[in-house]
Amino acid sequence: MKLYNSLIKPEVWPPRLEFDGSRMLMPINYIQPSTGVISIDVGRQLLVDDFLIEKSTLERAFHRPRKSDRNPILRPTSMIELDNGECPVAAPFNDGVWWDEREGVFKMWYHAGWMRGTAYVQSLDGFHWERTNHDVVSGSNLVLPIRKGWLRDGGCVWLDKFTSNEYERFKMFQFFRLPDGSERGEVYISEDGIHWEFQTTTGPLGDNSTFFYNPFIEKWVYSIRTHKSHNSKEFEGNSNVRTRSYREHTNFVMGAKWDLDDPVVWAWSDHLDNPDENIGDIPQLYDLNAAPYESLMVGLFSIFYGPDNQIAQKQGISKTNDLMIAFSRDGFHWDRTSREPFIASERVDGEWDKAYIHAAGGGCLVVGDELYFYYGAWSGVSVFSLVILIAG
Secondary structure (H helix, E strand, O other), rough: EEOOOEEEEEEEEEEOOOOOOOOOOOOOOOOOOOOOOOOOOOOOOOOOOOOOOOOOOOOOOOOOOEOOOOOOOOEOOOOHHHHOOOEEEEEEEEEEEEEEEOEEEEEEEEEEEEOOEEEEEEOOOOOOOOOOOOOOOOOOOOOOOOOOOEEEEEEEEEEOOOOHHHOOEEEEEEEEEEOOOEEEEEEEEEOOOEEEEEEOOOOOOOOOEEEEEEOOOOOEEEEEEEEEEEEOOOHOOOOEEEEEEEEOOOOOHHHHHOOOOEEEEEEEOOOOOOOOOOOOOEEEEEEEEEEEEEOOEEEEEEEEEOOOOHHHHHHHOOOEEEEEEEEOOOOOOOOOOOOOOOOOOOOOOOOOOOEEEEEEEEEEEEEEEEEEEEEEEOOOOOOOOOEEEEOO
Protein backbone atom coordinates (compact mmCIF):
# COMPACT_ATOMS: atom_id res chain seq x y z
CA MET A 1 0.00 0.00 0.00
CA LYS A 2 1.36 3.40 -1.01
CA LEU A 3 1.10 6.15 1.60
CA TYR A 4 0.39 9.82 0.86
CA ASN A 5 4.13 10.61 0.63
CA SER A 6 4.95 7.68 -1.72
CA LEU A 7 6.26 5.46 1.07
CA ILE A 8 5.26 1.84 0.71
CA LYS A 9 3.55 0.13 3.64
CA PRO A 10 4.86 -3.46 3.85
CA GLU A 11 2.56 -6.48 3.86
CA VAL A 12 3.32 -7.11 7.55
CA TRP A 13 1.95 -4.02 9.22
CA PRO A 14 2.35 -2.84 11.87
CA PRO A 15 5.93 -4.15 12.11
CA ARG A 16 6.73 -6.84 14.68
CA LEU A 17 9.58 -5.47 16.77
CA GLU A 18 11.42 -7.25 19.58
CA PHE A 19 12.48 -5.62 22.85
CA ASP A 20 15.24 -7.40 24.76
CA GLY A 21 15.92 -4.78 27.41
CA SER A 22 19.29 -3.85 25.93
CA ARG A 23 18.31 -0.18 25.32
CA MET A 24 19.00 -0.60 21.62
CA LEU A 25 17.98 2.15 19.22
CA MET A 26 14.52 1.86 17.70
CA PRO A 27 14.71 1.31 13.93
CA ILE A 28 13.65 3.93 11.40
CA ASN A 29 12.59 1.58 8.63
CA TYR A 30 10.71 3.70 6.15
CA ILE A 31 9.96 1.57 3.09
CA GLN A 32 11.07 3.65 0.11
CA PRO A 33 9.09 3.74 -3.15
CA SER A 34 10.35 1.32 -5.81
CA THR A 35 10.73 4.20 -8.27
CA GLY A 36 12.96 6.10 -5.87
CA VAL A 37 10.71 9.14 -6.31
CA ILE A 38 9.05 10.69 -3.27
CA SER A 39 6.05 12.97 -3.81
CA ILE A 40 6.51 16.51 -2.51
CA ASP A 41 3.39 18.00 -4.09
CA VAL A 42 1.10 16.69 -1.34
CA GLY A 43 1.33 19.81 0.82
CA ARG A 44 3.73 21.82 2.94
CA GLN A 45 6.87 19.93 3.94
CA LEU A 46 8.49 20.07 7.37
CA LEU A 47 12.23 19.59 6.88
CA VAL A 48 13.36 18.19 10.21
CA ASP A 49 15.10 15.01 9.02
CA ASP A 50 16.94 13.70 5.94
CA PHE A 51 13.84 12.22 4.34
CA LEU A 52 13.83 14.68 1.41
CA ILE A 53 17.45 15.83 1.61
CA GLU A 54 20.09 14.13 -0.53
CA LYS A 55 22.98 16.37 0.53
CA SER A 56 23.45 19.62 2.39
CA THR A 57 26.13 21.83 3.97
CA LEU A 58 23.70 23.12 6.58
CA GLU A 59 23.93 22.18 10.24
CA ARG A 60 20.69 20.96 11.80
CA ALA A 61 19.77 22.65 15.08
CA PHE A 62 16.81 22.01 17.38
CA HIS A 63 15.50 24.80 19.57
CA ARG A 64 13.44 24.66 22.73
CA PRO A 65 10.14 26.55 22.81
CA ARG A 66 9.70 29.73 24.82
CA LYS A 67 7.60 29.54 27.96
CA SER A 68 4.87 32.13 28.15
CA ASP A 69 5.34 34.82 30.79
CA ARG A 70 1.64 34.36 31.64
CA ASN A 71 2.22 30.90 33.07
CA PRO A 72 0.67 29.18 34.89
CA ILE A 73 -2.62 29.66 33.11
CA LEU A 74 -4.84 27.38 35.22
CA ARG A 75 -4.85 26.86 39.00
CA PRO A 76 -7.01 24.65 41.23
CA THR A 77 -9.87 26.76 42.58
CA SER A 78 -13.05 24.66 42.68
CA MET A 79 -13.97 22.31 45.53
CA ILE A 80 -13.21 19.22 43.47
CA GLU A 81 -9.92 20.62 42.17
CA LEU A 82 -8.76 21.61 45.68
CA ASP A 83 -9.34 18.00 46.81
CA ASN A 84 -9.90 18.98 50.46
CA GLY A 85 -6.32 20.25 50.52
CA GLU A 86 -4.88 16.75 50.10
CA CYS A 87 -3.62 17.05 46.52
CA PRO A 88 -4.96 20.04 44.53
CA VAL A 89 -5.01 19.38 40.78
CA ALA A 90 -6.21 21.34 37.76
CA ALA A 91 -4.11 20.12 34.85
CA PRO A 92 -4.28 17.96 31.75
CA PHE A 93 -3.05 14.49 32.65
CA ASN A 94 -2.83 14.03 28.90
CA ASP A 95 -6.57 14.84 28.45
CA GLY A 96 -6.76 17.43 25.63
CA VAL A 97 -6.59 21.06 24.50
CA TRP A 98 -8.16 22.06 21.20
CA TRP A 99 -9.25 25.03 19.10
CA ASP A 100 -12.85 24.54 17.96
CA GLU A 101 -13.25 26.46 14.72
CA ARG A 102 -17.04 26.10 14.73
CA GLU A 103 -17.47 27.89 18.05
CA GLY A 104 -14.37 30.06 17.88
CA VAL A 105 -13.05 29.00 21.32
CA PHE A 106 -10.21 27.05 22.87
CA LYS A 107 -11.42 23.97 24.74
CA MET A 108 -9.64 22.09 27.51
CA TRP A 109 -10.44 18.83 29.26
CA TYR A 110 -8.37 18.27 32.37
CA HIS A 111 -7.76 16.30 35.56
CA ALA A 112 -9.73 17.91 38.43
CA GLY A 113 -8.54 16.82 41.87
CA TRP A 114 -6.02 13.99 42.17
CA MET A 115 -7.65 10.88 40.70
CA ARG A 116 -11.07 12.49 41.10
CA GLY A 117 -12.77 13.84 38.01
CA THR A 118 -12.60 15.06 34.42
CA ALA A 119 -13.60 18.69 33.91
CA TYR A 120 -13.95 21.14 31.04
CA VAL A 121 -13.09 24.83 30.56
CA GLN A 122 -12.96 27.09 27.55
CA SER A 123 -11.14 30.25 26.52
CA LEU A 124 -11.23 32.97 23.88
CA ASP A 125 -7.47 33.52 23.80
CA GLY A 126 -5.94 30.27 25.10
CA PHE A 127 -4.67 31.97 28.27
CA HIS A 128 -7.73 32.96 30.33
CA TRP A 129 -10.02 30.01 31.05
CA GLU A 130 -13.65 30.13 32.15
CA ARG A 131 -15.33 27.49 34.27
CA THR A 132 -19.04 27.04 33.57
CA ASN A 133 -21.26 24.63 35.49
CA HIS A 134 -22.96 21.92 33.46
CA ASP A 135 -25.81 19.50 34.05
CA VAL A 136 -23.62 16.37 34.17
CA VAL A 137 -22.75 16.86 37.85
CA SER A 138 -24.83 19.61 39.42
CA GLY A 139 -22.90 22.70 40.46
CA SER A 140 -19.67 21.74 38.69
CA ASN A 141 -17.89 21.77 35.36
CA LEU A 142 -17.33 17.99 35.45
CA VAL A 143 -18.15 16.12 32.25
CA LEU A 144 -18.09 12.62 33.75
CA PRO A 145 -19.78 11.62 37.04
CA ILE A 146 -17.41 10.51 39.80
CA ARG A 147 -18.09 6.88 40.70
CA LYS A 148 -17.57 5.95 44.34
CA GLY A 149 -14.25 4.24 44.91
CA TRP A 150 -13.16 4.67 41.28
CA LEU A 151 -9.87 6.52 40.81
CA ARG A 152 -9.47 8.38 37.56
CA ASP A 153 -5.91 8.18 36.17
CA GLY A 154 -4.71 9.36 32.76
CA GLY A 155 -7.04 10.09 29.88
CA CYS A 156 -7.17 11.65 26.43
CA VAL A 157 -9.67 13.71 24.42
CA TRP A 158 -9.58 14.22 20.66
CA LEU A 159 -11.54 16.64 18.47
CA ASP A 160 -12.22 14.61 15.33
CA LYS A 161 -12.26 17.07 12.44
CA PHE A 162 -12.56 14.35 9.83
CA THR A 163 -15.70 12.54 10.95
CA SER A 164 -19.02 12.91 9.14
CA ASN A 165 -20.89 11.66 12.22
CA GLU A 166 -21.72 14.62 14.46
CA TYR A 167 -22.50 12.33 17.39
CA GLU A 168 -18.87 11.29 17.68
CA ARG A 169 -17.13 14.55 16.91
CA PHE A 170 -15.36 14.30 20.26
CA LYS A 171 -13.66 11.11 21.42
CA MET A 172 -12.38 10.23 24.90
CA PHE A 173 -10.33 7.55 26.60
CA GLN A 174 -10.16 7.21 30.40
CA PHE A 175 -8.19 4.87 32.65
CA PHE A 176 -9.66 3.91 36.03
CA ARG A 177 -8.51 2.07 39.14
CA LEU A 178 -11.47 0.21 40.67
CA PRO A 179 -12.28 -0.44 44.36
CA ASP A 180 -11.46 -4.16 44.02
CA GLY A 181 -7.93 -3.35 42.85
CA SER A 182 -8.57 -4.04 39.17
CA GLU A 183 -7.97 -1.55 36.35
CA ARG A 184 -9.86 -0.74 33.18
CA GLY A 185 -9.85 1.58 30.22
CA GLU A 186 -13.07 3.05 28.82
CA VAL A 187 -13.84 4.97 25.63
CA TYR A 188 -16.61 7.48 25.00
CA ILE A 189 -17.99 9.63 22.19
CA SER A 190 -19.72 13.00 22.35
CA GLU A 191 -21.39 15.55 20.10
CA ASP A 192 -20.55 18.58 22.25
CA GLY A 193 -17.60 17.46 24.40
CA ILE A 194 -19.68 17.83 27.58
CA HIS A 195 -22.23 15.02 27.43
CA TRP A 196 -20.39 11.75 26.89
CA GLU A 197 -21.76 8.34 25.88
CA PHE A 198 -19.89 5.25 27.06
CA GLN A 199 -19.01 2.87 24.22
CA THR A 200 -16.83 0.02 25.45
CA THR A 201 -14.03 -1.07 27.73
CA THR A 202 -10.61 -1.45 26.16
CA GLY A 203 -8.33 -4.43 26.01
CA PRO A 204 -5.59 -4.91 28.64
CA LEU A 205 -3.43 -1.82 29.20
CA GLY A 206 -1.60 0.24 31.79
CA ASP A 207 -2.16 3.75 33.13
CA ASN A 208 -1.11 6.78 31.06
CA SER A 209 -2.16 5.05 27.88
CA THR A 210 -3.45 7.49 25.25
CA PHE A 211 -4.54 7.62 21.63
CA PHE A 212 -4.26 9.87 18.56
CA TYR A 213 -5.42 10.06 14.96
CA ASN A 214 -2.95 9.61 12.11
CA PRO A 215 -4.57 11.20 9.02
CA PHE A 216 -1.73 10.07 6.76
CA ILE A 217 -2.76 6.42 7.11
CA GLU A 218 -6.34 7.23 8.22
CA LYS A 219 -6.07 5.20 11.42
CA TRP A 220 -6.80 5.69 15.10
CA VAL A 221 -3.75 4.67 17.09
CA TYR A 222 -3.78 3.57 20.73
CA SER A 223 -0.50 4.29 22.52
CA ILE A 224 -0.62 1.53 25.12
CA ARG A 225 1.50 1.53 28.25
CA THR A 226 3.11 -1.86 28.74
CA HIS A 227 5.85 -3.40 30.86
CA LYS A 228 8.39 -5.80 29.39
CA SER A 229 10.64 -8.23 31.22
CA HIS A 230 14.35 -7.99 30.53
CA ASN A 231 17.70 -9.64 31.15
CA SER A 232 19.80 -6.49 31.12
CA LYS A 233 22.18 -5.60 33.95
CA GLU A 234 21.37 -1.93 33.29
CA PHE A 235 17.86 -2.40 34.67
CA GLU A 236 18.95 -4.51 37.62
CA GLY A 237 16.43 -4.08 40.41
CA ASN A 238 13.52 -3.52 38.00
CA SER A 239 11.64 -6.69 37.12
CA ASN A 240 9.86 -4.91 34.27
CA VAL A 241 10.68 -1.95 32.04
CA ARG A 242 8.18 0.67 30.85
CA THR A 243 7.57 0.39 27.11
CA ARG A 244 4.85 1.27 24.58
CA SER A 245 2.72 -0.99 22.42
CA TYR A 246 0.83 0.01 19.29
CA ARG A 247 -2.72 -0.72 18.15
CA GLU A 248 -4.29 0.86 15.06
CA HIS A 249 -7.80 0.68 13.60
CA THR A 250 -9.95 2.63 11.17
CA ASN A 251 -12.71 2.84 13.80
CA PHE A 252 -12.02 4.47 17.16
CA VAL A 253 -14.45 2.34 19.17
CA MET A 254 -13.74 -0.98 17.45
CA GLY A 255 -10.03 -0.31 17.78
CA ALA A 256 -10.38 -0.27 21.58
CA LYS A 257 -11.51 -3.91 21.63
CA TRP A 258 -8.15 -5.63 21.46
CA ASP A 259 -7.03 -8.95 22.89
CA LEU A 260 -3.82 -9.32 24.87
CA ASP A 261 -1.73 -10.34 21.85
CA ASP A 262 -3.16 -7.85 19.34
CA PRO A 263 -0.98 -4.77 20.11
CA VAL A 264 2.64 -4.94 18.94
CA VAL A 265 5.82 -3.74 20.65
CA TRP A 266 6.39 -0.18 19.52
CA ALA A 267 8.74 2.07 21.47
CA TRP A 268 11.14 2.24 24.42
CA SER A 269 13.97 4.38 25.80
CA ASP A 270 17.46 3.69 24.46
CA HIS A 271 21.12 4.22 25.32
CA LEU A 272 21.06 7.81 24.04
CA ASP A 273 18.60 8.71 26.82
CA ASN A 274 21.05 9.66 29.57
CA PRO A 275 20.25 9.33 33.31
CA ASP A 276 19.59 12.38 35.44
CA GLU A 277 22.83 12.81 37.40
CA ASN A 278 20.94 13.66 40.60
CA ILE A 279 18.75 10.55 40.42
CA GLY A 280 20.92 7.96 38.71
CA ASP A 281 18.20 5.61 37.46
CA ILE A 282 18.23 4.29 33.89
CA PRO A 283 15.64 6.30 31.90
CA GLN A 284 12.45 4.61 30.71
CA LEU A 285 9.68 5.57 28.27
CA TYR A 286 6.76 6.84 30.34
CA ASP A 287 4.43 8.07 27.61
CA LEU A 288 4.22 8.67 23.87
CA ASN A 289 1.79 11.20 22.39
CA ALA A 290 1.60 12.29 18.76
CA ALA A 291 -0.28 14.64 16.44
CA PRO A 292 -0.14 15.52 12.73
CA TYR A 293 1.59 18.73 11.68
CA GLU A 294 2.35 19.73 8.10
CA SER A 295 3.77 16.64 6.32
CA LEU A 296 4.43 14.32 9.26
CA MET A 297 3.57 13.20 12.78
CA VAL A 298 5.14 15.12 15.65
CA GLY A 299 5.74 12.96 18.70
CA LEU A 300 6.37 13.84 22.33
CA PHE A 301 8.31 11.10 24.12
CA SER A 302 8.02 11.33 27.89
CA ILE A 303 11.37 10.11 29.24
CA PHE A 304 11.17 9.05 32.88
CA TYR A 305 14.28 9.46 35.04
CA GLY A 306 12.92 8.24 38.39
CA PRO A 307 12.70 7.76 41.22
CA ASP A 308 10.54 4.67 41.22
CA ASN A 309 7.01 4.86 42.64
CA GLN A 310 7.84 3.39 46.05
CA ILE A 311 10.80 5.73 46.60
CA ALA A 312 8.86 8.80 45.41
CA GLN A 313 5.99 7.96 47.76
CA LYS A 314 8.26 7.26 50.72
CA GLN A 315 10.19 10.53 50.26
CA GLY A 316 7.10 12.56 49.38
CA ILE A 317 8.49 13.80 46.07
CA SER A 318 7.28 13.75 42.49
CA LYS A 319 8.70 11.61 39.72
CA THR A 320 10.83 13.44 37.16
CA ASN A 321 10.46 13.29 33.40
CA ASP A 322 11.09 15.45 30.33
CA LEU A 323 9.28 15.63 26.98
CA MET A 324 11.48 14.93 23.95
CA ILE A 325 10.55 15.83 20.38
CA ALA A 326 10.39 13.16 17.66
CA PHE A 327 9.17 12.93 14.07
CA SER A 328 7.60 10.18 11.98
CA ARG A 329 6.61 9.76 8.33
CA ASP A 330 4.41 6.71 8.90
CA GLY A 331 3.35 7.14 12.55
CA PHE A 332 5.20 4.03 13.72
CA HIS A 333 8.94 4.61 13.17
CA TRP A 334 10.38 7.65 14.95
CA ASP A 335 13.34 9.91 14.25
CA ARG A 336 14.72 11.01 17.62
CA THR A 337 17.78 12.92 16.41
CA SER A 338 17.14 15.61 19.01
CA ARG A 339 17.97 14.39 22.54
CA GLU A 340 17.74 17.73 24.32
CA PRO A 341 14.56 18.20 26.39
CA PHE A 342 11.85 19.92 24.39
CA ILE A 343 9.75 20.60 27.51
CA ALA A 344 11.68 19.95 30.70
CA SER A 345 10.88 19.57 34.38
CA GLU A 346 12.56 22.51 36.12
CA ARG A 347 13.97 20.34 38.95
CA VAL A 348 13.99 23.34 41.31
CA ASP A 349 12.29 23.34 44.73
CA GLY A 350 9.53 25.93 44.87
CA GLU A 351 8.91 25.95 41.12
CA TRP A 352 5.35 24.98 40.27
CA ASP A 353 6.61 22.96 37.28
CA LYS A 354 9.40 21.21 39.14
CA ALA A 355 8.54 17.72 37.89
CA TYR A 356 6.15 15.17 36.35
CA ILE A 357 5.48 16.83 32.99
CA HIS A 358 2.56 15.51 30.91
CA ALA A 359 1.76 16.57 27.36
CA ALA A 360 -1.83 17.49 26.55
CA GLY A 361 -3.71 15.40 24.01
CA GLY A 362 -3.76 17.05 20.59
CA GLY A 363 -0.06 17.88 20.59
CA CYS A 364 0.09 21.50 19.51
CA LEU A 365 -2.23 24.22 18.23
CA VAL A 366 -1.37 26.54 15.33
CA VAL A 367 -2.18 30.08 16.49
CA GLY A 368 -1.17 32.72 13.96
CA ASP A 369 2.54 32.24 13.32
CA GLU A 370 3.11 30.38 16.59
CA LEU A 371 2.63 26.86 17.89
CA TYR A 372 1.07 26.45 21.34
CA PHE A 373 2.04 23.38 23.37
CA TYR A 374 0.00 22.78 26.54
CA TYR A 375 1.03 20.47 29.36
CA GLY A 376 0.53 19.75 33.04
CA ALA A 377 3.22 19.83 35.74
CA TRP A 378 3.70 19.13 39.45
CA SER A 379 5.55 21.22 42.06
CA GLY A 380 7.00 18.20 43.84
CA VAL A 381 6.92 19.17 47.50
CA SER A 382 3.26 20.12 47.72
CA VAL A 383 2.24 18.10 44.66
CA PHE A 384 0.44 21.23 43.45
CA SER A 385 -0.60 20.69 39.86
CA LEU A 386 -1.08 23.29 37.16
CA VAL A 387 -1.22 23.63 33.41
CA ILE A 388 0.95 25.95 31.35
CA LEU A 389 1.36 27.02 27.77
CA ILE A 390 4.45 27.37 25.63
CA ALA A 391 4.57 29.47 22.50
CA GLY A 392 7.34 29.35 19.99
